[in-house]
Amino acid sequence: MSKQALLNGSWLITVRPSLPDARAPQVRGHMRIEADETALRVSGDVYTRRGTVPDTIPPDSEPWYPTFPRSQYSWYFRSSGATFSGDVLTVAVVRHLWDRATSEFVASDTGTLTLSGDPDLSGTLRFGDVTAEVRATRTSTLYRGCRVEVDAMVNRSFPASATVGSGAVATFRSIYATAGWDLRVTTDEISIPDDADLTNAELQTLLTGHQRTATDDSWRLWLLVGSAQGGLFGIMFDDDTFPRQGAAGFADAGLGGSPVIDPAARNRRLNEVPAAFLRTLVHEAGHAFNLFHPKHDVHAPAIGTEIMNQTGDVIGFATVADPYPGNASFFFSEHDRLSLVHAPDPQVRPGWKNFGWGHGGLSSGLPTPVDVAGLAAADDGDEGLLLTVGLPGQAYVGEFLTAEVVLTNTGDRARDVTGLLTLAEGDLVFQRTSPRGELDHVLDIAVGCGPRPMVRLEPGESVTGRAQVFFTNQGVTFEQPGRHTVVARLTVDPLTVVTSAPAVIDIRMPGTDSELDISAKTLSAGVGRALALGDFTHDEGARALLTDLAEIHSGTDTGAASALVMANALARPFTDYRAGTTRAPDPAEADRFLDLALDGRTPLRAVELAVTVASPAEKDAPVVADTLNRLRDGARTIDADVDLDAGFDAAEQVAEDFVRPRAR
Structure with missing residues (x-):
């Protein structure tokens, strides 16, 4: 193993003024270094507090991941360039400063981090004319950790492991380990009463009623193995004061009888096909860690068979010779892996920012690392399909608003298109540009995943969906007065995305x-x-x-x-x-x-x-x-x-x- 590779993993860092000052706040955080033959990246999250009581540090023998109260969050940094030469790590740093009052990044600056040593690191961090001493202690060879509590309805069970298409045995923990995460899964209750008619609101109270009380600042996620909710395979439903803490997979959902479904899995319940059910639960947990479906991400990662692709898309790539779930890839795409490792804590940690925060410009988080593909291409579309979005031309802040989306076959041949024309089921997303020029994605507050029902459109025929757009993953969607522009993007099949013409809505303050x-x-x-x-x-x-x-x-x-x-x-x-x-x-x-x-x-x-x-x-x-x-x-x-x-x-x-x- 190279010396550079020995830097890999999670580090506790402390930052102290070069000149001792007893009144200075405690500055410490979590740094992540990714170092191998192809990449050298550094990122970290820093927390500050007043006081002299030291933080509790776990025993050296146990891998751990530094966590601190959200109320102490101060800044995030990411490398814009890094070198390792002569046992010295030199990092060009971009720092993003956090406003605790608004819970947003509000400013940025640049500096230089220099570290050396073995096994602990020490050095300096310089911003402008200010230099501070830095010490770093490695806490794990992985990057981040989270405790996962699994509760199950009676007679339903969490798939502890599954044999995947490659023939390997995969577990929830091993799949996340491919992204450098340490997920420790504990099955708690297994006798929650069966209920096939749970509403999203009832799922929320299940979470608050059954999740164990936190005793420390460690990251936590709650997973429910439920019975059914319509035809959904799973859902990330949590959107209360502390969002993204809960998700569910539904054991009784059916896989259907398509010839591209493995014969042993056809018309079986999800709970009877461990590989399919495990993939669903890992996918829904990914949403809780603020990962998007590739087709909804403004950075346009390729749609494929990796974890965060919807089941309908993965099945779309299956064939009789390579059927589902054997064709599914039980790892994360490089784009998602980078987000899991290097995105700021508020974006990734369950219970912090709303789903979707961080998937646009700096105003809603932070851009993806510079070595990832750029924004979505502008040439999506299909000459035989027309997508339109209807919104009122004007409204006032606080007015209930709805949107109508229509997909029309303008071609000369029949087309099979998605029937999921809602903001909650994966294929449709709104891209909204605010009056300040900020780009964000508008989705429902709950994100459900399942098979894609298709609709046959003959030439001239249309399919229509309607949605409320008053309260979404953005909160009150049109709370900011001024001109908003909305573009609808619909994944009509695994290979085709259609984009609407922009719809403009002017939002004014209430008058009467x-x-x-x-x-x-x-x-x-x-x-x-x-x-x-x-x-x-x-x-x-x-x-x-x-x-x-x-x-x-x-x-x-x-x-x-x-x-x-x-x-x-x-x-x-x-x-x-x-x-x-x-x-x-x-x-x-x-x-x-x-x-x-x-x-x-x-x-x-x-x-x-x-x-x-x-x-x-x-x-x-x-x-x-x-x-x-x-x-x-x-x-x-x-x-x-x-x-x-x-x-x-x-x-x-x-x-x-x-x-x-x-x-x-």
Whole structure:
């Protein structure tokens, strides 16, 4: 092994002023050095605090990864060039300074880090005219670590290992070790009651009710082996105050009978095919570590068969001779590996920044290392397919907003295209440019993964999807006044991405008393999350605000959407697994809120709103069917100038498309 390779791994670093100063804060952090014949990269995260009490250091015999409270985070650094010569490591450093008030990087500067020694390193760190002493102690030959707690529903089990296509035996831990991560998996509860109708909101309370209480600052992830949730294979569902802490894989999901599925796996449950189920769980955990599907990443890594590719894409590369899951690659792409190793702690660590943060410019994290391919190519497309995105031209901050996406076959031959035209199921993503020129990705707050249902489009036919874009992985999506530009990108099959023309939406501040009241209520995080989930869960504050919006502002789409959330929530039970309580359905109240939402609206607009407040991952959300049934029965009082039958056929088509889009 070369001396350079001996630098590889995780290091505890401490930074001290060159001149001793008892009043100086403690500056320490986690440095990662990747050194081999082809690369020499250095990155690190630094935390500062006042006080003289030393940090607790684990025994030297145990590999570990320095972790500190998020509240002490101060800066991140990454090498822009590094050399190792004469036993001296010299690193050109770019430092990004963190603002604790805004939880964003706000400034950057450059400096030089010089280290030497064996086995510990020491040297200097210089920024401008300021030089500090640095000491570094290696803590592991790997780069990062995380504890993974697995809980399972009764009669479902975590796949401890699986024989993969190469013939090797893989485990959850061994797969992450290929990316330099040390994941220590502990199976805890194995008797969570079976529930095939879990909503995303209930998954959140399962997490908070079953995850063990943290006793230190170590990184943690919770994985659920669940029974089923529609046709999803898995989901990263966690989007509360501390997001990205939980994900799930669904044991009862079916693999289907395609000839490119291995004969032994055809029409089997995921739990009966260890390689497929293990891959799903590793993939969902990757989302919790803030990894994107390749087709959604602005750096455009190739779509292939590695871990973060969707199952539908991997199956798309399978053949009868090389069937799924044997054709799957049980390792991470180089782009994802670099993110896992070198991205800043706020981007990667579960429970910190929202999903998607760091996948754009510096405003939303940090760019990928310079030796990775550049931004997505501009020549994506297919001359025989046209994608359009419809948004209102103008809205005010706090107004509930929906988008319509239409894919049309403009060619002269039939095309098989994806049926997943939602922001929650992987194939569709919005790229939004804010008034300040910041680029980010807009997705649903929960990211579900599963097989890709295809739709046959004859020439001239279209397939349509609808989504709420008020509250997404960006929080309140259009909270910043000014002109926003939105481009839709749809992966229509494993090899084709179609991009829409830009849609422009001008966002203004609320003006009237009514608008000001609506904005004040909807900008509450609980209300936003309820509008995205279709349920106020256990948040009584959000329930009260939604009730006000529904009763006072039912004449607006925002008030109607709020009423539909209430109707959806109160039409079904909700189990708070954290508190061990169940909210019983209240059919009379559900009907009252449904009447508020439908009054004065055409059937088409009523159903359009219903399918956007229902979570896309919950195809059986009661609000969609209840809205249609209420319209059919005519059991409501409506304005005289509203024709109950107007657009009813179109409304039924919208409801059908919510469950599974069809060619029209």
